[in-house]
Amino acid sequence: MVANDDGLRARLAKLDELFRRGATEGERAAAGAAIDRLRDRIGSDTTETEVELKLSLLDVWSVHLFVAVCRKHGVRPYRYPRQRRTTIMVRISRSFFDHVVWAEFSGLQTELNIYFEETVDHLIRTAMHSDGDDSALDLVKIPSA
Known part of the structure; x- marks a missing residue:
């Protein structure tokens, strides 16, 4: 569970960076949606x-x-x-x-x-x-x- 959580957090950090430097509005929107999905997964996995x-x-x-x-x-x-x-x-x-x-x-x-x-x-x-x-x-x- 911890390794999975760390993996999710690493992916979240990469998506956050992509969101910040996204060249187009579409890239930022896609990265933002992926960030929200990962945050939901991280939040739902925690007890x-x-x-x-x-x-x-x-x-x-x-x-x-x-x-x-x-x-x-x-x-x-x-x-x-x-x-x-x-x-x-x-x-x-x-x-x-x-x-x-x-x-x-x-x-x-x-x-x-x-x-x-x-x-x-x-x-x-x-x-x-x-x-x-x-x-x-x-x-x-x-x-x-």
């Missing part, structure tokens, strides 16, 4: 129970990215009343969360952080004509009371 997971993310960009990844994989994120904007709840099987949703989110989050860092560094260099390097800050002793 693992769903658990409710609470995630506290660091910023709204992470929230946007996590919600997008969840929705891409058919997971419906939600919040309870009075929860913070950076808190997201999902009901999902733990293995699917770990191997698919969290793995994809983590990779994309790393790329997003690199992109933000490069963009901010570029803006500081070009617009402010400075390096913004905080490692060269002066260390000042805290005055004693």
Whole structure:
């Protein structure tokens, strides 16, 4: 069952790549339909129970990215009343969360952080004509009371 599940997931990844780079609308539609069929097979083969997971993310960009990844994989994120904007709840099987949703989110989050860092560094260099390097800050002793 695990080998079969891994095979289905590998085919799903290939179809997802085909869908993203599909040259024509017909290719994208065919790949999208195949992706849906494989996701249904993966979902119907699992006997693992769903658990409710609470995630506290660091910023709204992470929230946007996590919600997008969840929705891409058919997971419906939600919040309870009075929860913070950076808190997201999902009901999902733990293995699917770990191997698919969290793995994809983590990779994309790393790329997003690199992109933000490069963009901010570029803006500081070009617009402010400075390096913004905080490692060269002066260390000042805290005055004693």
